[in-house]
Amino acid sequence: xxxxxxxxxxxxxxxxxxxxxxxxxxxxxxxxxxxxxxxxxxxxxxxxxxxxxxxxxxxxxxxxxxxxxxxxxxxxxxxxxxxxxxxxxxxxxxxxxxxxxxxxxxxxxxxxxxxxxxxxxxxxxxxxxxxxxxxxxxxxxxxxxxxxxxxxxxxxxxxxxxxxxxxxxxxxxxxxxxxxxxxxxxxxxxxxxxxxxxxxxxxxxxxxxxxxxxxxxxxxxxxxxxxxxxxxxxxxxxxxxxxxxxxxxxxxxxxxxxxxxxxxxxxxxxxxxxxxxxxxxxxxxxxxxxx
Amino acid sequence: xxxxxxxxxxxxxxxxxxxxxxxxxxxxxxxxxxxxxxxxxxxxxxxxxxxxxxxxxxxxxxxxxxxxxxxxxxxxxxxxxxxxxxxxxxxxx
Numbered sequence: 447x448x449x450x451x452x453x454x455x456x457x458x459x460x461x462x463x464x465x466x467x468x469x470x471x472x473x474x475x476x477x478x479x480x481x482x483x484x485x486x487x488x489x490x491x492x493x494x495x496x497x498x499x500x501x502x503x504x505x506x507x508x509x510x511x512x513x514x515x516x517x518x519x520x521x522x523x524x525x526x527x528x529x530x531x532x533x534x535x536x537x538x539x540x541x542x543x544x545x546x547x548x549x550x551x552x553x554x555x556x557x558x559x560x561x562x563x564x565x566x567x568x569x570x571x572x573x574x575x576x577x578x579x580x581x582x583x584x585x586x587x588x589x590x591x592x593x594x595x596x597x598x599x600x601x602x603x604x605x606x607x608x609x610x611x612x613x614x615x616x617x618x619x620x621x622x623x624x625x626x627x628x629x630x631x632x633x634x635x636x637x638x639x640x641x642x643x644x645x646x647x648x649x650x651x652x653x654x655x656x657x658x659x660x661x662x663x664x665x666x667x668x669x670x671x672x673x674x675x676x677x678x679x680x681x682x683x684x685x686x687x688x689x690x691x692x693x694x695x696x697x698x699x700x701x702x703x704x705x706x707x708x709x710x711x712x713x714x715x716x717x718x719x720x721x722x723x724x725x726x727x728x729x730x731x732x733x734x735x736x737x
Numbered sequence: 738x739x740x741x742x743x744x745x746x747x748x749x750x751x752x753x754x755x756x757x758x759x760x761x762x763x764x765x766x767x768x769x770x771x772x773x774x775x776x777x778x779x780x781x782x783x784x785x786x787x788x789x790x791x792x793x794x795x796x797x798x799x800x801x802x803x804x805x806x807x808x809x810x811x812x813x814x815x816x817x818x819x820x821x822x823x824x825x826x827x828x829x830x
Contacts, residue, residue, distance in 0.1 A: 472744070475744065475750075475754060476743070476744045476745065478750055478753070478754075479744055479745040479746055479747060479750045480745055482747060482749065482750060483745060483747065485745060488742060488743070489742060491745055493747060496805060496812065499801075499802065499805055500805045500806075503802050503803075503805050503806035504805075504806055712802060715795065715798050715799065715802075718795060719795065722791075722792075722795070726782050730782060
């Protein structure tokens with residue numbers, strides 16, 4: 447069949463290009479301009495060149511925030527992915543209980559980030575919070591997320607797990623439902639154990655969705671801001687100062703626009719790398735031997 | 738005060754963005770004239786010409802950042818490494 451070649455449909459993306467240029471590209475250009483200057487006020491600025499970049503890449507606090515953020519993302523993934531798969535395997539496949547389980551599992555996902563933060567901030571308090579009171583008074587474990595760095599870290603981590611494991615569970619659940627029954631019949635004929643079914647049928651078939659889950663969760667936890675901002679404000683000390691909190695302190699708190707601009711561009715470059723990996727991986731799913 | 742003052746333009750950044758724009762236009766024209774099919778090189782995934790350029794430029798940004806983090810020497814060194822990197826990615830990526 448002869449196909450007509452017409453690229454004029456590309457003009458249909460023009461509205462998006464225009465709106466994105468105003469919402470993203472022009473501000474981004476401004477950030478680039480800011481990052482090479484010291485801005486005192488409107489019309490008062492001095493060219494500083496690479497200075498803010500040198501400061502940023504050598505800033506020990508920034509390195510600490512980056513490592514902290516990577517560690518946080520790693521720990522969150524390490525727990526959320528297996529836990530999500532486990533939940534998905536345990537959820538009923540059919541009937542009214544399946545709907546109920548889905549709704550219950552999805553509940554935390556419906557709560558806005560700042561409300562999640564507020565819930566956990568109160569939940570963890572030793573005087574009026576259920577969780578904090580239980581740990582301190584009932585179990586006798588000293589727990590105070592405003593004073594103890596380790597407590598603050600685990601509070602944020604558990605909060606993230608509570609908030610986002612459902613996403614992994616839902617993705618894995620959808621992936622499990624997409625496996626044809628014939629695979630299970632074959633497994634039954636071979637008298638395969640539950641573990642063998644999981645290892646050789648379910649896990650390989652979940653590969654695609656799990657990859658998406660890992661990348662989504664990594665990106666989100668790498669950009670985490672609202673929840674630690676509400677619960678701990680980055681403290682105690684710097685214990686929960688993740689990259690975005692560090693950046694907003696620099697830009698909004700101290701109004702150091704130049705350094706903040708240089709740092710946000712570095713942050714932007716890091717995100718670019720992860721987004722590109724995300725994009726390439728998703729595009730290549732389903733090609734070759736991927737499930 | 739000019740209406741663009743809030744964007745705080747400087748000559749170097751203007752040249753930078755003009756170069757980016759020129760690159761986008763050039764790549765579009767090259768793609769129209771000689772369309773690029775994804776091919777598999779040293780990189781783990783098949784890439785088109787534009788993707789190799791993107792990977793090259795992103796790499797350059799990191800080469801400069803690492804250079805600035807490690808040494809006080811002139812950025813010309815980073816520029817030299819970047820050039821080699823960009824050529825290698827475009828050629829063998």
